[in-house]
Amino acid sequence: MRLASRKDGRDGRLMLVCRDLSRWAPAQAAPTLQRALDEWERLSPLLREEADALEDGRVAGEPFDEAACASPLPRAYQWADGSAYVNHVELVRKARGAELPPSFWTDPLMYQGGSDRFLGPHDPIPLADESWGCDFEAEVCVIVGDVPRGATADQCAAAIRLVMLTNDVSLRNLIPAELAKGFGFVQSKPASAFSPLAVTPDSLGAAWDGRKLHGPLLCTLNGELFGRADAGVDMTFDFPTLIAHLAKTRDIGAGSIIGGGTVSNKQGSLYGSSVRNGGAGYSCIAEIRMYEQIEGGAPVTPFLRWGDRIRIEMKDAEGRSIFGAIDQQVVKG
Amino acid sequence: MRLASRKDGRDGRLMLVCRDLSRWAPAQAAPTLQRALDEWERLSPLLREEADALEDGRVAGEPFDEAACASPLPRAYQWADGSAYVNHVELVRKARGAELPPSFWTDPLMYQGGSDRFLGPHDPIPLADESWGCDFEAEVCVIVGDVPRGATADQCAAAIRLVMLTNDVSLRNLIPAELAKGFGFVQSKPASAFSPLAVTPDSLGAAWDGRKLHGPLLCTLNGELFGRADAGVDMTFDFPTLIAHLAKTRDIGAGSIIGGGTVSNKQGSLYGSSVRNGGAGYSCIAEIRMYEQIEGGAPVTPFLRWGDRIRIEMKDAEGRSIFGAIDQQVVKG
Numbered sequence: 001m002r003l004a005s006r007k008d009g010r011d012g013r014l015m016l017v018c019r020d021l022s023r024w025a026p027a028q029a030a031p032t033l034q035r036a037l038d039e040w041e042r043l044s045p046l047l048r049e050e051a052d053a054l055e056d057g058r059v060a061g062e063p064f065d066e067a068a069c070a071s072p073l074p075r076a077y078q079w080a081d082g083s084a085y086v087n088h089v090e091l092v093r094k095a096r097g098a099e100l101p102p103s104f105w106t107d108p109l110m111y112q113g114g115s116d117r118f119l120g121p122h123d124p125i126p127l128a129d130e131s132w133g134c135d136f137e138a139e140v141c142v143i144v145g146d147v148p149r150g151a152t153a154d155q156c157a158a159a160i161r162l163v164m165l166t167n168d169v170s171l172r173n174l175i176p177a178e179l180a181k182g183f184g185f186v187q188s189k190p191a192s193a194f195s196p197l198a199v200t201p202d203s204l205g206a207a208w209d210g211r212k213l214h215g216p217l218l219c220t221l222n223g224e225l226f227g228r229a230d231a232g233v234d235m236t237f238d239f240p241t242l243i244a245h246l247a248k249t250r251d252i253g254a255g256s257i258i259g260g261g262t263v264s265n266k267q268g269s270l271y272g273s274s275v276r277n278g279g280a281g282y283s284c285i286a287e288i289r290m291y292e293q294i295e296g297g298a299p300v301t302p303f304l305r306w307g308d309r310i311r312i313e314m315k316d317a318e319g320r321s322i323f324g325a326i327d328q329q330v331v332k333g
Numbered sequence: 334m335r336l337a338s339r340k341d342g343r344d345g346r347l348m349l350v351c352r353d354l355s356r357w358a359p360a361q362a363a364p365t366l367q368r369a370l371d372e373w374e375r376l377s378p379l380l381r382e383e384a385d386a387l388e389d390g391r392v393a394g395e396p397f398d399e400a401a402c403a404s405p406l407p408r409a410y411q412w413a414d415g416s417a418y419v420n421h422v423e424l425v426r427k428a429r430g431a432e433l434p435p436s437f438w439t440d441p442l443m444y445q446g447g448s449d450r451f452l453g454p455h456d457p458i459p460l461a462d463e464s465w466g467c468d469f470e471a472e473v474c475v476i477v478g479d480v481p482r483g484a485t486a487d488q489c490a491a492a493i494r495l496v497m498l499t500n501d502v503s504l505r506n507l508i509p510a511e512l513a514k515g516f517g518f519v520q521s522k523p524a525s526a527f528s529p530l531a532v533t534p535d536s537l538g539a540a541w542d543g544r545k546l547h548g549p550l551l552c553t554l555n556g557e558l559f560g561r562a563d564a565g566v567d568m569t570f571d572f573p574t575l576i577a578h579l580a581k582t583r584d585i586g587a588g589s590i591i592g593g594g595t596v597s598n599k600q601g602s603l604y605g606s607s608v609r610n611g612g613a614g615y616s617c618i619a620e621i622r623m624y625e626q627i628e629g630g631a632p633v634t635p636f637l638r639w640g641d642r643i644r645i646e647m648k649d650a651e652g653r654s655i656f657g658a659i660d661q662q663v664v665k666g
Contacts, residue, residue, distance in 0.1 A: 010371055010586075010587075038343055075410045075586055076410070077408045077409070077410060077448060077449035077450075078447060078448065078449035080447070080519065083516075104514075107514075109514050109515075109516055110516060110519050111445075111516040111517055111519070112444070112445040112446060112447055112517060112518065112519060113445060114411060114413070114445055114583065115410060115411065115448075116410035116411035116585060116586030116588070116589050117410075117583070117584050117585070117586040126482070128482070128483060128582070132582070149459070149461070149523075150461060171582060174582070179515050179516075181437075181440075181442050182442075182512050182515075182517075183416075183442055183443060183444035183512075183517050183518070184444055184445060184515075184516050184517020184518065185445065185516070185517065186413065186443050186444070186445060186578070186579060187578070187579075187581045187582045188582070190482075190582040190583040191583050191584070245519070245520070246519060246520075248520045249461070249465070249504060249507070249520045249521070249523045250447065250450070250523040250524050251450050251524070252449060252450070253343075253408055253449030253450040254343075255449070256449050
């Protein structure tokens, strides 16, 4: 089942999208995705029937329009983002000459993000000041149902309702001062955007193994392929582990979004990591800058500037987009 | 206008409460507080008419029942908590022999909290492990309407819709390791609870000066007064300043809750700060422990244990409860 939210008020209008992403139709069983998640046991079978009817043509629907999409949850009650690709974190440390604490391989790093207003997948990224160092971060994330505190990883796996992609926009040059204060990100993480589609695990086929999503996450910067890191490779903490980490001391409410952090594959060198040289590339600009810092003593690739465009998507074995594309231009504002 | 949410499903049922907190009635203009906040311009005049009708007896209502209340927003799209009482932060540092960075007096400290499931004001605080060091934190907070990014403090002041109290529960012994990881609080901040009532600024009289709430915040631990710090004293950053801090790089959505942090008045010594000796006392256990550490070399007062009860409220000049009471018992669970 492929769900999307057409832009409509604060919470959008829940839509079903057919398998080849050609058509969509408004869901009858629930007006919004949050409502569907609030009563998933009762409503998801009804939504599945509607999805089947759209698929086999009993419901005609309309041509699917990615640009009319809000994020599947235009606002959410929780957005907690893990850093599951520890290679990325290790590079960050290495670039500033610091050691990675060994516990980072066993204890997930996670931050609580703002979730009151997400950008739509094709919405511009407003940036008031280029010197803030705007970066994209391409990630995979999941939406869960209710999870009781203290839940095991297996219980958490069973609570995964939907999978989607996100662009977790970061203001890199605001991060050091903010993190130095000790309380995490506030100003340095403006609104994120999510992929047009949120997809149920059973519709992902072999790409979803119950705990991780597999396949290259394509990041295209100003029309040029910049990254194709495999989301299933070097993910130290899988989604059930991340969810269980969040649920250790508190209940998690339905509709919470849990992210896996910037996808990052372990690669040897700046030369070898570039997609031009057959490497996996990068799911954010900071990562190539870290290679540049480590090997050349200084970063070279600039962060996003007004007018830059970032496109994030993932394709199946047949080359079809799985989640639709996040496609955003940075604008002054 | 005094609003509350009677426990009912995930979002509660919006209720109007009369001035002396004797009666309440279901709101007709909006079923939930979030809905009212989403369309405040249109709906708040209707709610005011209903509040007047309840006040003058045209609507009879029912006896107000604090224990039947959920938090005014049982779940919210945002909970961002500032540390506006820098005295508290300075004591934390002093207790561990560290200097307070001078920027802490000019740049607000704030963290993004979880908001997917709040406790009700009379709900027990479930605690799986006493060794986690459970503490209450008594705070004042506001609920805002939409705030555009880059808003001035004056614009932010105009966006304040409601004022309430919170118990920002903290697991003190989980904090050091979590903050050392650099990404802020996740496991060390379980669900918070808010006061039964959220009150419009115009109904607070002289206690609200447009930027701060004034008056002693009463904290009663196991039936004994533990704190009565004045919320209007030593608040280095007022609410408009805190909101503007959060809005620097992103729009804030209606229904976001912004907290002022643990209320703390500057006091000289352990002896003098105690309410028994005429002091203002403490709005959390950590604060008396810091005095004990600084003066005696080690903390003495234990954190909350199973069975302990914490009550937080504020009274007006006539001794009437303004927000109703947060009254919670710590339970094993």
